[in-house]
Amino acid sequence: MSALYVRNMVRSWLNDPSLDVPFFDTVNLEQNPQVDTWVTAEFETTLRDKLSFCEWKEEGEVLLVFTGVPGVGDGALLAAAEKDVKTLLAFRDPTRQLLVTAVQGIQEYSGGSANVGYQIEIILDYEYTEN
């Protein structure tokens, strides 16, 4: 359960028009995207630590799940995902409370096959300072 600040900031990044893959929020929302390629995000907290009387540090992961056309291989989806993640890493939180610290390797999310579509996962590590 990442903080609302983290979620809102990441969602605003993912909705940025400079990204090619459209974002659909699926956290407690019913979605039925009619586009072939799309991305959604899930949020996990791994650590929450008190830094001072009124300051907390939260560490966690943003799980970006990219969905593409089934049955056509992995090239197109991986290219689109890698391009957008590279763009996303250039974004900065103007208040500097949220910082993306690492990008983990690409994982198969639909097991190399497809469920709703062919899916891969890219995890962003983040640090968030709450004050």
Added chain:
Amino acid sequence: MLNMRNQWRKEYERTLKLLGTPATVLKKDGSSVDCLVGLNSKPGDELINAYGVNVKVITVLVSDVPVLEKLDRIALDGERHTIDDVRVNRINDLNVSHVCISRGK
């Protein structure tokens, strides 16, 4: 019975075309076919256990779509279902329909 198989096949196809649900089959090569399909959205426990509660069994006539494979899709009721498994339904030695299993949208 073998000499009746074409008649049974016609009856089978006629039934599905009378009672079927409008759908669009989306092939991996980008082509598509509009047709009527059989939809069983209340499958048995075995399928639910294997594929999950959203599993759907969709029957597509071979006369509409001669070749249908895993990872082709079927657009139905505004949702696109990716085919997870395809089995052939036969009357004697005639292939009459594809029975497609989807995990849901």
